Amino acid sequence: MGEDWKTEVSKCSKCGKCHTVCPVFLETGDEAMVSRGRISLAEALRDQQIVYTNKLRDYVYSCKKCMRCRKDCPSGVDYEIIISALLRGVAENMGIPLLPKIIFRYILPRRILFDTMLKVSSKIQRFIPMKKRGQMRHLPLLFMGKRWIPTLAKKTALQKFRNTKKLKNPRMRVGLFTGCLINYIYVDIAEAVVDVLNKMNIEVVVPQGQLCCGTPSSSMGDVKSSRKLAEVNRKVFESQGLDAIVSACATCTKTIKMDYLRTLGPSWKPISDKIYDISEFIYKYCGEEYETKPIEEKVTYHDPCHLLWVRGISDEPRNVLKKSSNFVEMDMAGSCCGGGGIFTIIHYDLTLKMLERKVASIERSGADTVATNCPGCVMQIADGFAGKNSKIKTTHSIQILQRALANGNINREK
Amino acid sequence: MIQARVFEELCDNVGRENVFDNIEERVCYSFDATKEKHLPDLVIRPHTKEHVSTTISIANKYNIPICPRGAGTGLSGGAVPVKGGIVLDLKNMDKIIEINAKDLTVTVEPGVVTKDLQDEVARLRLFYPPEPGSAEFSTIGGNVAECTGGMTGMKYGVTRNYVLALEIVLPDGSIINTGRKTLRSVAGYDLTRFFVGSEGTLGVFTRITLKLLPLPEKIGTITSYFKNIDDALNTTDSILIKSHFLPRSLEFVDKTGIDAVRGFTKEEIPEGVEALLLIDVDGNEKSVVNDISKIEVLCKENKALKTLVAKTDDERKILWDTRRSISPSLFRIASMKFNDDICVPRSKVREVLKRVYELSKTYSIQVAAFGHIGEGHIHLNLIYDEGKAADLSVHKLISQILKEVVSIGGTITSEHGVGDTKSEFIGLELSPHEIEIMKELKKMFDPKGIMNPGKIFV
Numbered sequence: 001m002g003e004d005w006k007t008e009v010s011k012c013s014k015c016g017k018c019h020t021v022c023p024v025f026l027e028t029g030d031e032a033m034v035s036r037g038r039i040s041l042a043e044a045l046r047d048q049q050i051v052y053t054n055k056l057r058d059y060v061y062s063c064k065k066c067m068r069c070r071k072d073c074p075s076g077v078d079y080e081i082i083i084s085a086l087l088r089g090v091a092e093n094m095g096i097p098l099l100p101k102i103i104f105r106y107i108l109p110r111r112i113l114f115d116t117m118l119k120v121s122s123k124i125q126r127f128i129p130m131k132k133r134g135q136m137r138h139l140p141l142l143f144m145g146k147r148w149i150p151t152l153a154k155k156t157a158l159q160k161f162r163n164t165k166k167l168k169n170p171r172m173r174v175g176l177f178t179g180c181l182i183n184y185i186y187v188d189i190a191e192a193v194v195d196v197l198n199k200m201n202i203e204v205v206v207p208q209g210q211l212c213c214g215t216p217s218s219s220m221g222d223v224k225s226s227r228k229l230a231e232v233n234r235k236v237f238e239s240q241g242l243d244a245i246v247s248a249c250a251t252c253t254k255t256i257k258m259d260y261l262r263t264l265g266p267s268w269k270p271i272s273d274k275i276y277d278i279s280e281f282i283y284k285y286c287g288e289e290y291e292t293k294p295i296e297e298k299v300t301y302h303d304p305c306h307l308l309w310v311r312g313i314s315d316e317p318r319n320v321l322k323k324s325s326n327f328v329e330m331d332m333a334g335s336c337c338g339g340g341g342i343f344t345i346i347h348y349d350l351t352l353k354m355l356e357r358k359v360a361s362i363e364r365s366g367a368d369t370v371a372t373n374c375p376g377c378v379m380q381i382a383d384g385f386a387g388k389n390s391k392i393k394t395t396h397s398i399q400i401l402q403r404a405l406a407n408g409n410i411n412r413e414k
Numbered sequence: 415m416i417q418a419r420v421f422e423e424l425c426d427n428v429g430r431e432n433v434f435d436n437i438e439e440r441v442c443y444s445f446d447a448t449k450e451k452h453l454p455d456l457v458i459r460p461h462t463k464e465h466v467s468t469t470i471s472i473a474n475k476y477n478i479p480i481c482p483r484g485a486g487t488g489l490s491g492g493a494v495p496v497k498g499g500i501v502l503d504l505k506n507m508d509k510i511i512e513i514n515a516k517d518l519t520v521t522v523e524p525g526v527v528t529k530d531l532q533d534e535v536a537r538l539r540l541f542y543p544p545e546p547g548s549a550e551f552s553t554i555g556g557n558v559a560e561c562t563g564g565m566t567g568m569k570y571g572v573t574r575n576y577v578l579a580l581e582i583v584l585p586d587g588s589i590i591n592t593g594r595k596t597l598r599s600v601a602g603y604d605l606t607r608f609f610v611g612s613e614g615t616l617g618v619f620t621r622i623t624l625k626l627l628p629l630p631e632k633i634g635t636i637t638s639y640f641k642n643i644d645d646a647l648n649t650t651d652s653i654l655i656k657s658h659f660l661p662r663s664l665e666f667v668d669k670t671g672i673d674a675v676r677g678f679t680k681e682e683i684p685e686g687v688e689a690l691l692l693i694d695v696d697g698n699e700k701s702v703v704n705d706i707s708k709i710e711v712l713c714k715e716n717k718a719l720k721t722l723v724a725k726t727d728d729e730r731k732i733l734w735d736t737r738r739s740i741s742p743s744l745f746r747i748a749s750m751k752f753n754d755d756i757c758v759p760r761s762k763v764r765e766v767l768k769r770v771y772e773l774s775k776t777y778s779i780q781v782a783a784f785g786h787i788g789e790g791h792i793h794l795n796l797i798y799d800e801g802k803a804a805d806l807s808v809h810k811l812i813s814q815i816l817k818e819v820v821s822i823g824g825t826i827t828s829e830h831g832v833g834d835t836k837s838e839f840i841g842l843e844l845s846p847h848e849i850e851i852m853k854e855l856k857k858m859f860d861p862k863g864i865m866n867p868g869k870i871f872v
Binding site for chain 1: 436437438439441442443444445446447448449451459485486487503505506508525529548550551552678738739741742743744745746749
């Protein structure tokens with residue numbers, strides 16, 4: 001595996017600018033929990049000054065991988081190279097805990113097993129009383145921790161959209177990469193994508209063999225598992241002859257569009273160029289040509305880190321929301337909601353602090369609904385409101401557009 | 415090494431959760447923006463002045479070095495624990511205690527980030543001018559300890575001009591107050607001024623009272639590109655000496671500095687530019703527009719290739735991002751740099767720059783020059799790749815430059831402090847007798863020499 005991180009760490013000037021943007025440092029003020037500190041830890045590992053320990057693992061896992069620091073780094077350090085190497089190092093030197101390992105290696109690559117595992121757990125769920133607007137205490141499987149998260153869907157998105165509608169003269173044919181959260185929990189987001197695109201005369205297919213994008217395994221340094229998943233996804237999507245691939249998950253989009261270029265090499269480029277976040281796609285291909293009747297609710301937008309800081313996408317989802325609702329901006333829309341992966345388990349207290357800030361921003365905006373473009377953020381923010389019995393709803397921006405389109409007429413012929 | 419019982423005593427007094435002896439934390443608190451590294455034995459993160467006081471008195475009892483640290487963004491090694499011991503991370507003491515708009519003062523804890531303070535007082539239309547390049551992440555405590563200057567020094571002076579009063583923990587654990595929360599005070603010796611810029615070698619600030627100014631209504635920004643350094647320097651003379659303008663900032667960047675950021679900032683810098691001036695003026699709406707247009711004319715009279723006037727705050731930010739990015743961007747050229755902050759009498763700037771470029775050629779080491787040129791200040795950055803041979807010639811080159819700077823009446827440091835990176839050169843500027851007086855003074859406050867040892871003096 002690459003040794004490029006060893007030279008990358010030398011680029012860091014130790015100026016400290018990452019202090020200003022790191023959402024974790026904002027909460028802790030701890031130099032070991034900010035890019036500059038983690039880079040110095042990588043340097044110390046390289047120079048054999050330190051070894052992998054539990055403590056070190058916690059500092060490595062304290063990174064949200066929002067990549068905001070990379071965007072602003074005046075020395076041009078590609079922090080992702082360094083944090084990925086640290087995660088890989090943790091996995092190689094300390095091993096991956098058994099349960100995640102079994103899931104990454106044996107369950108994620110096998111859709112039927114994954115379905116069964118979750119189905120069993122959803123059966124067991126029924127014995128736990130329903131709480132707070134469909135949010136319930138989940139079993140410690142993939143989404144471990146003391147979280148209020150939604151119940152699993154009875155029918156997954158892949159099952160539900162096995163045979164999507166064939167359009168007569170579609171202007172484009174696109175594939176939907178669902179991602180795990182949308183496939184198993186937020187099937188309604190997938191439904192909104194299919195519905196909206198169909199209304200714009202775009203045919204949608206949901207390729208059946210697709211698997212998890214690989215983020216959970218790569219974020220625990222299990223490169224091997226991630227590569228295996230990437231290779232299956234390549235086969236599934238390459239063979240479809242699609243005009244474009246869309247995803248409603250900011251993290252999945254980042255992974256399959258950008259990380260796969262590293263995992264799969266330059267041959268992925270032609271496909272990668274065709275991958276879009278759903279709002280990005282609508283903005284690019286449908287532009288202004290659809291008519292909506294905006295819903296009356298006040299809607300604000302939360303920028304998912306992987307969409308804003310990695311891909312620089314912020315206007316596109318706002319454009320969709322402005323056309324579909326009574327849009328209001330919130331302050332600090334781009335600050336992390338605290339959700340996502342292993343971080344929320346190891347650093348639960350920090351997750352909560354970040355969530356609190358986000359919830360406060362949303363409340364200050366006066367919005368009735370917060371929309372975002374990532375099911376992970378939806379889950380996290382909904383968790384924040386469920387915890388305090390708030391009336392503010394959390395949703396995906398495509399669902400707002402879906403409602404606005406249901407209200408109005410579509411001008412298809414333009 | 416710190417003995418187990420001392421460790422326990424520290425934990426008992428400041429709380430185990432604030433004392434770190436694991437190697438990972440020690441690594442993360444071993445450096446500052448000089449990239450120099452020395453492992454501390456412990457990192458302590460106090461939350462109150464009592465924590466600071468007990469930590470220091472325990473350290474004093476057992477002769478353990480104390481290295482106070484703000485955000486670790488300094489450029490002279492001030493926060494690097496060169497003799498080991500305890501790094502006292504003051505980042506958690508970050509409260510703005512009181513903004514007194516009527517008195518034009520603000521009192522803060524040392525860990526407040528400079529920019530956060532500026533933003534907070536600006537809400538009340540008040541102004542804290544000193545603004546180092548790292549203002550967004552450096553702390554006030556660090557700024558006061560190093561007496562930082564920054565971008566607004568031309569018109570508003572440096573940190574020392576704004577520190578009115580200090581609460582200081584001394585090495586014996588006692589707490590003293592210097593100065594008053596008044597805009598003037600001359601009772602007794604000026605201990606406040608003595609502590610400002612003392613680089614953590616005398617005591618630790620736990621409260622700092624700063625002077626504020628009314629916030630100027632508007633800032634105007636203009637950037638001007640020149641085909642050579644002479645044209646740029648002529649422009650600065652035209653502005654300050656011939657036309658009697660007092661800009662808020664008057665910044666200069668040379669070709670190496672420009673090339674380091676070219677393509678990485680949103681500012682499109684034309685090819686063939688060998689010098690850049692970035693000028694801010696402030697005041698009321700009318701005066702700013704007026705000054706900017708006059709300065710633009712002066713730039714053109716001095717053969718500027720192109721001038722750019724910022725029309726919006728965003729455009730201002732883009733122009734300033736270029737300037738602020740230069741220092742860290744130089745690491746794109748090579749992995750190491752020595753960051754100098756000389757200052758010479760204004761009239762000698764031309765001479766010094768000429769000499770520096772000559773010496774840079776002789777020693778085959780690239781030098782970037784930029785800085786607060788209006789004040790005769792220049793950041794000379796020597797850029798090189800790691801290696802013994804390079805280290806040796808870098809050292810020779812620095813010595814030569816500093817010698818010449820002092821000989822024409824300049825200073826070896828004007829805003830970064832001496833730290834340990836320049837301690838060997840202090841004898842160029844100060845006589846043995848003067849150094850002796852300073853050392854005696856330090857001994858009075860810190861008889862055991864536990865406060866930031868290895869800094870300022872060899």
